[in-house]
Amino acid sequence: MELVIRALSKQYPHKLAVDRVSLTLTPGIYGLLGANGAGKTTLMRMLCGILHPTGGEISLDGLGVAQEEYRACLGYLPQDFGYYPGFTGEEFLWYMGALKGLPKAQARRRAKELLELVGLSQAAKGKIKTYSGGMKQRLGIAQALLGHPKLLVLDEPTAGLDPKERVRFRGLIASLGKQSIVLVSTHIVSDLAHIADVILLMKDGRIIHQGPASEIADLEGFYLEAFGEEGEHGGTVSL
Numbered sequence: 122m123e124l125v126i127r128a129l130s131k132q133y134p135h136k137l138a139v140d141r142v143s144l145t146l147t148p149g150i151y152g153l154l155g156a157n158g159a160g161k162t163t164l165m166r167m168l169c170g171i172l173h174p175t176g177g178e179i180s181l182d183g184l185g186v187a188q189e190e191y192r193a194c195l196g197y198l199p200q201d202f203g204y205y206p207g208f209t210g211e212e213f214l215w216y217m218g219a220l221k222g223l224p225k226a227q228a229r230r231r232a233k234e235l236l237e238l239v240g241l242s243q244a245a246k247g248k249i250k251t252y253s254g255g256m257k258q259r260l261g262i263a264q265a266l267l268g269h270p271k272l273l274v275l276d277e278p279t280a281g282l283d284p285k286e287r288v289r290f291r292g293l294i295a296s297l298g299k300q301s302i303v304l305v306s307t308h309i310v311s312d313l314a315h316i317a318d319v320i321l322l323m324k325d326g327r328i329i330h331q332g333p334a335s336e337i338a339d340l341e342g343f344y345l346e347a348f349g350e351e352g353e354h355g356g357t358v359s360l
């Protein structure tokens with residue numbers, strides 16, 4: 122499986138948010154790091170077919186991003202995910218399963234499996250409005266996994282989580298990168314330590330570094346070197 126991104130660009134009226142990004146991703150966990158405004162969300166939304174690029178190409182095993190088969194391979198957790206507070210966790214997954222076109226029995230079976238995987242079985246019948254931030258994020262991951270995605274895109278999945286929830290979340294993400302391409306954006310460097318196979322650094326719309334995480338002994342130091350003051354002032358390197 123291969124996601125090929127060629128010279129991908131997005132020009133907003135007054136901002137070149139993504140500037141000729143080229144990447145080839147195979148299964149594994151990719152940590153996309155960059156300061157606020159680097160272009161991470163714009164890049165991810167193009168990979169999910171939500172935003173149209175102004176230049177370049179995206180293909181997953183030869184499928185274009187506009188094709189239905191591409192969408193069927195995709196799981197996405199957006200940054201600003203809406204959770205329907207009056208639903209229970211399991212109702213929410215059934216509903217999202219229906220939206221994805223899963224037959225009812227299959228959606229229910231998959232929802233049960235996923236609630237188990239993300240540690241929400243006990244809370245499955247509780248209303249989402251009673252969930253903590255971490256529980257909501259885990260439910261968000263569960264919905265992204267409904268269709269057994271080959272490509273999983275998680276935009277700032279640890280935003281707003283407390284340290285304990287972060288650790289749990291890292292464990293969950295780490296278990297997903299065996300067969301899928303998992304792209305995780307964050308500006309919290311420590312969230313990627315120990316789970317990312319490859320680190321991608323994004324700055325001003327460009328990928329300024331791509332390499333195995335194992336080659337970087339001190340990810341925070343590496344990040345600070347790449348971004349300098351910008352990284353520090355973003356308050357983005359704290360553990």
Ligand SMILES: Nc1ncnc2c1ncn2[C@@H]1O[C@H](COP(=O)(O)OP(=O)(O)OP(=O)(O)O)[C@@H](O)[C@H]1O
Pocket residue numbers: 133134135136137138155156157158159160161162163164308
């Ligand atoms: N709809 C839009 N119209 C114009 N400019 C935009 C739009 N969306 C984003 N931008 C600008 O494009 C740049 C990249 O934004 P983007 O949200 O992709 O960055 P990011 O790395 O995801 O940052 P953050 O971590 O803050 O979400 C920023 O300068 C932003 O202000």
